[in-house]
Amino acid sequence: MIEKLVCVNCGAEYSPHSADAPVVWMTCTTCGPAEGILDFHYDLDAVSESWLDSPLAKRERSHWRYAELLPLKESSLRNDWQVGWTPIIDAERLAMELGLERVLLKDEGRNPSASFKDRASSVGVAHALEVGANTIACASTGNAATSLACHSALAGIEANIFVPHTAPEPKLAQLLVFGARVFAVEGSYDQAYQLCSEACNHFGWYNRNCAINPVLVEGKKTAGLEVAEQVAAYGGVPDWVAVSIGDGCTIAGIWKGLAEMHALGVIDRLPRLLGVQAEGVAPIPYALSHGKLPEPGSGSTMADSIDVQVPRNWRKAVNALSAANGRVVCVSDEQILAAIRLSGRHGVFAEPAAAAALAGVVVAVDSRIIEPHESVLVMITGSGLKDIRSSIRAGGKPLSIKPDLASVEMAVENSS
Numbered sequence: 001m002i003e004k005l006v007c008v009n010c011g012a013e014y015s016p017h018s019a020d021a022p023v024v025w026m027t028c029t030t031c032g033p034a035e036g037i038l039d040f041h042y043d044l045d046a047v048s049e050s051w052l053d054s055p056l057a058k059r060e061r062s063h064w065r066y067a068e069l070l071p072l073k074e075s076s077l078r079n080d081w082q083v084g085w086t087p088i089i090d091a092e093r094l095a096m097e098l099g100l101e102r103v104l105l106k107d108e109g110r111n112p113s114a115s116f117k118d119r120a121s122s123v124g125v126a127h128a129l130e131v132g133a134n135t136i137a138c139a140s141t142g143n144a145a146t147s148l149a150c151h152s153a154l155a156g157i158e159a160n161i162f163v164p165h166t167a168p169e170p171k172l173a174q175l176l177v178f179g180a181r182v183f184a185v186e187g188s189y190d191q192a193y194q195l196c197s198e199a200c201n202h203f204g205w206y207n208r209n210c211a212i213n214p215v216l217v218e219g220k221k222t223a224g225l226e227v228a229e230q231v232a233a234y235g236g237v238p239d240w241v242a243v244s245i246g247d248g249c250t251i252a253g254i255w256k257g258l259a260e261m262h263a264l265g266v267i268d269r270l271p272r273l274l275g276v277q278a279e280g281v282a283p284i285p286y287a288l289s290h291g292k293l294p295e296p297g298s299g300s301t302m303a304d305s306i307d308v309q310v311p312r313n314w315r316k317a318v319n320a321l322s323a324a325n326g327r328v329v330c331v332s333d334e335q336i337l338a339a340i341r342l343s344g345r346h347g348v349f350a351e352p353a354a355a356a357a358l359a360g361v362v363v364a365v366d367s368r369i370i371e372p373h374e375s376v377l378v379m380i381t382g383s384g385l386k387d388i389r390s391s392i393r394a395g396g397k398p399l400s401i402k403p404d405l406a407s408v409e410m411a412v413e414n415s416s
């Protein structure tokens with residue numbers, strides 16, 4: 001039930017039905033592809049009415065339940081692709097350890113290709129099918145690509161993927177097994193991104209990159225829609241939602257979903273956002289205070305999914321953080337490793353960029369950004385299987401023993 005598309009730069013409005021709205025649109029015709037990113041606006045009264053007739057509570061337990069808030073025709077929804085409605089783990093012991101009222105872990109690793117990115121890719125591929133595209137492309141630090149390859153395989157269309165040659169092997173393996181054409185770019189993610197855009201223009205491929213294709217952000221938004229519904233069972237809207245930031249589309253998308261649910265009256269207040277970046281790869285705090293990006297730094301982080309020096313969607317991320325009275329904290333690789341263990345001890349297997357959000361909560365608690373009586377929901381954005389080397393680093397070594405009971409006894413004594 002789209003009302004219009006609005007350019008985030010100049011405010012120009014496009015009707016989704018008018019002839020001048022590009023079909024495989026992407027950007028504002030006046031502002032161009034670099035600045036003219038569009039945003040979907042919905043007729044929320046019509047959505048409310050529709051939900052009265054067909055209540056959410058009775059629907060499909062996947063993100064397709066939000067049909068009215070997705071930029072897809074009814075006939076394009078793919079209920080057969082099980083994406084979203086991921087569980088929330090109420091980590092009571094962790095809350096006690098951190099001295100917080102409540103800590104909720106939303107386990108996005110349980111999506112089809114084991115990361116949050118499936119939300120965006122599933123909607124993107126469904127849209128590509130709707131507009132008759134048979135070839136799709138993206139640049140990615142890994143997860144967006146594997147989720148695109150996964151859904152392209154489900155849809156039977158061709159996926160072209162640009163990754164930095166340093167992407168973790170398990171992510172590459174997933175890509176290749178899903179049958180994508182993989183370009184391992186001998187350069188940074190930023191260079192891979194640029195090259196992908198050029199190739200899309202040159203070959204006419206459908207561009208899945210979230211930063212410029214607003215359809216994808218609508219997929220990411222579903223996490224915010226879901227949180228709004230699910231937290232009712234856990235004491236209501238938490239004081240904070242913690243998310244790690246790379247390009248910034250994830251945090252912006254989650255915020256859009258929460259804000260729509262607030263406007264629709266599903267939740268009566270909004271949480272604050274805690275954005276988390278890695279030390280050494282942290283342009284967002286600067287962008288938040290200066291309204292522009294800093295010169296790209298040369299630092300790096302083990303959290304490859306947020307190893308982004310030039311965030312493509314920094315403006316949307318900064319807007320979301322401002323609207324949410326949000327804060328940004330930075331975490332070291334050591335703190336990320338500790339958070340992988342911490343998350344694991346409470347039943348959720350996190351990749352480094354996912355654990356970074358929890359590491360950020362620990363930092364925010366220590367520095368009293370998050371106060372002792374407050375509650376927080378942490379988006380665990382990807383599975384620990386995504387980067388098994390880092391998981392091994394975090395987990396340490398097993399107890400190596402001879403095959404007899406005496407050895408078990410000795411090992412038990414030594415390890416307790």
Ligand SMILES: *Cc1c(COP(=O)(O)O)cnc(C)c1O
Nearest residue numbers: 143246247248249250305381382
């Ligand atoms: C992509 C990703 C992020 C960050 O999302 P952005 O939209 O780039 O800010 C965080 N965690 C994981 C696991 C990701 O794959």
Ligand SMILES: [Zn+2]
Nearest residue numbers: 007010028031
């Ligand atoms: Zn514009």
